[in-house]
Amino acid sequence: xxxxxxxxxxxxxxxxxxxxxxxxxxxxxxxxxxxxxxxxxxxxxxxxxxxxxxxxxxxxxxxxxxxxxxxxxxxxxxxxxxxxxxxxxxxxxxxxxxxxxxxxxxxxxxxxxxxxxxxxxxxxxx
Numbered sequence: 001x002x003x004x005x006x007x008x009x010x011x012x013x014x015x016x017x018x019x020x021x022x023x024x025x026x027x028x029x030x031x032x033x034x035x036x037x038x039x040x041x042x043x044x045x046x047x048x049x050x051x052x053x054x055x056x057x058x059x060x061x062x063x064x065x066x067x068x069x070x071x072x073x074x075x076x077x078x079x080x081x082x083x084x085x086x087x088x089x090x091x092x093x094x095x096x097x098x099x100x101x102x103x104x105x106x107x108x109x110x111x112x113x114x115x116x117x118x119x120x121x122x123x124x125x126x
Contacts, residue, residue: 002026002115004096009120016086016124022079022096022117032074033099033107034079035059038092038122045095047108049081059107064090086124093119 008020024031035050048072050059058070069082079096097113104112 002028002031002098002100003100004115004117006094006096006117006120009045009094009122011123011125014087014124014126016109017082017084018122019087020081020083020094020096020120020122024077024079024096024098026044027100028077030100031098032102033104033106033112034070035097035099036079036081037095037097037110037113037114038088038090039095039119043092045110047110048094050077050107052107054102061108063106080091083122086122088126089124089125091124095123 003056005023012018028082033052037045038048039045049063051070051072053072056062067085069085070082096117099113
């Protein structure tokens with residue numbers, strides 16, 4: 001089992017930056033993919049960014065590419081999301097998720113992940 005705890009959310013003005021963190025504990029050696037998702041009120045959860053700890057490959061949604069950076073600190077079992085040039089449309093609850101199966105079709109698909117954190121709120125004002 002893997003447990004995930006997110007932190008770092010908050011309120012910021014448009015154009016600002018935030019850094020989210022996700023602390024993983026438990027059977028972290030079995031993790032094959034880690035990702036950030038977000039869900040705005042009235043909208044479906046969407047994949048934001050993902051990373052393969054094995055290959056270090058990263059994946060980004062088009063809406064955040066060039067503004068967000070996903071990274072993983074293996075020694076600390078921590079996943080991070082650096083968010084720059086934030087926009088009001090980035091406002092959402094952000095969730096950390098992991099997958100413990102190597103083969104994957106879409107690293108940004110919610111259905112690929114089975115372990116989730118509780119979420120951290122990000123609010124961007126105009």
